[in-house]
Every structure is written in C-alpha cells, then in structure tokens.
Amino acid sequence: DVKVTQSSRYLVKRTGEKVFLECVQDMDHENMFWYRQDPGLGLRLIYFSYDVKMKEKGDIPEGYSVSREKKERFSLILESASTNQTSMYLCASSTSGRGDNEQFFGPGTRLTVL
Amino acid sequence: DAKTTQPTSMDCAEGRAANLPCNHSTISGNEYVYWYRQIHSQGPQYIIHGLKNNETNEMASLIITEDRKSSTLILPHATLRDTAVYYCIVRGSNFGNEKLTFGTGTRLTIIP
Numbered sequence: 202d203v204k205v206t207q208s209s210r211y212l213v214k215r216t217g218e219k220v221f222l223e224c225v226q227d228m229d230h231e232n233m234f235w236y237r238q239d240p241g242l243g244l245r246l247i248y249f250s251y252d253v254k255m256k257e258k259g260d261i262p263e264g265y266s267v268s269r270e271k272k273e274r275f276s277l278i279l280e281s282a283s284t285n286q287t288s289m290y291l292c293a294s295s296t297s298g299r300g301d302n303e304q305f306f307g308p309g310t311r312l313t314v315l
Numbered sequence: 316d317a318k319t320t321q322p323t324s325m326d327c328a329e330g331r332a333a334n335l336p337c338n339h340s341t342i343s344g345n346e347y348v349y350w351y352r353q354i355h356s357q358g359p360q361y362i363i364h365g366l367k368n369n370e371t372n373e374m375a376s377l378i379i380t381e382d383r384k385s386s387t388l389i390l391p392h393a394t395l396r397d398t399a400v401y402y403c404i405v406r407g408s409n410f411g412n413e414k415l416t417f418g419t420g421t422r423l424t425i426i427p
Contacts, residue, residue, distance in 0.1 A: 205358075234414065243402075244359070244417035259414065291358050303349070304415060306358030 204228070205307035207292055213313045220279040222310050224292030231297035233275035234304065235259075235267065238289040250275055251297060282314045319403045324422040333390040335421050337403030340384040346407050348379060349415065350388045352399040359402065359417075362388065398425045 208223035224233065234249040236259075246259030248267040256267050264286060268276045275294075279286055289311050293304040320338040327333040339348065349364040363370055363377045365386070370377045376389040390397055402420040 236417075241419070243419045244415075246414055246416070249414055293358075303361035303364065304359075306360070309356075309358050 205292055205294055205305050207290075207307040207310050209310050210308060211311050211313075213315065214279075214282050215315050216283060218279075218282050218314075220282045220312065220314075222277040222279075222290055222292075222312070224275045224277070224294075224307055225273055226275075226292075226294040226305070227273065228294060228296075228305065229272065230294035230305075231272070232295045232304075233269065234293040234295075235265075235275065235277045236291045236293065237261070238291060238309075244291065247277065282312075284314050286312065287314045288312060319405055319418055321401075321403050321418065321421045323419070324424070326424050326426055327390075327393050328426050329395060330392055333393040333397065333423060333425070335388040335390075335401050335403075335423065336385065337388070338385045339403070339405045342383050342405050343407075346405045348377065348383075348386050349404040349406055350375070350377065351402045351404065351415075351417075352397075353402070353420070354396075354399045362401075393423075393425045395425050395427065397423065399423060 205226045214220050235247045236244040238244045245261050247265050250256045250269045253272050266278045289309050291309045292307040295304045296302045347364050347366050350362040351359040353359045363375050365377045379386045400420040400422050402417050404415050
C-alpha cells in the first residue's frame, strides 16, 4: 500500500522558533509537494520538488524554505515561525514522466504558532 | 491550468447516486480532469481522472461532456462515509506541470 507519512499530526510552536516539518514517501516517487490549507482558501502550494536537491516555488513560498537531500524525504522549514503560519500542512508525492499521474497525500500536520 | 467552478455544497440521501458537477469551460486539449476528496481532518484522496472519455473505477464514474467544458462525478450508491469535500481540478499533461491547483470544492453531505 502506498504511503506518505508526516512527522507529526499536531504541533505547537512559539513565534520566532525554527520549525521543521518532515515528509517521507515509500513509493520511489520523483515529485514531492508541500501545501497549506486554511478555511475558505482551499489548498495552496508552497513548494515542490521534481528530484533530489531540486526545488521550485509554488504560489505562496514566502516565509518557507525546503530541503530534499534524499528522494524519499522532503522537509518544509519555517525559519522564524509567525502566527500567520498557523495552518494545516499537507505533503504529497507523485511519479514523474507521465501526463496523468495522481498525487498521494499524507495525513497532514496541524501547526499552531503562539 | 484552467479554472473550475463547483457548487459550494450539496446533499444526497444515503443509498442514492450522488452527482457532483464541475464546469471547466477554458480547458485546453491536453488538460486532464481530476477529482479528489477530503474527509474531515484527513489529507485529500485521489478518486478518478479522465481526458476525453468517460471513466469508471471502484470508487466512482466520471462523465465528461463532448466539448469537455464540464464534467460530473458520480458516486453510484452514496454512503455516510462519502461525506467530504470534493475537488474538481484541471491539470496539464506536460512534464513539469504536475502541480494541482485546488479550489474550494463542493461539500457533499450524505443524509441518512
């Protein structure tokens, strides 16, 4: 069974802290994605990666960075967390090279920044 | 990617077919129609996708109009576990265009 896992389901951090959200997939997928989801705004793409050490900005990259040192792992980093980064964060992965490939999502991490 | 329009919410009686419409009038020839759903507090789940022809799998059927400007997702025998937000997404097939653009979807409530 395909699987995308995220390091935490719930996380509480303080303003100014450096936050790491980890995502691991076991499907040997080339593509990995980070989204955030807020009420009334749907899912918005933060960053994505087509391959190891490659990254592309999504629609809302400000305040975030990412790291992809290994194919199976994609990390989202909040350098200095702020209260407006309180949100649900979703990781996804997909194969590459095909035109019609679905994304597999993790369970999400609900981050609260106080 | 083409924009999609979906009703904000719908109700359906348990055991009946749920028909969820989606308009994508600006879809281009190489763009696929995808459907995902999100059950409360979970990550989105892939349901089905198609290009031109109607598609069916174990979860649902996808009917795409001949001009491809709209589609309908059909859940043939809705159960309470089908209560979720359903997203219709149009996505290109070119390499480097794998990202999905989610709208706000249709909140489907299955009524016992």
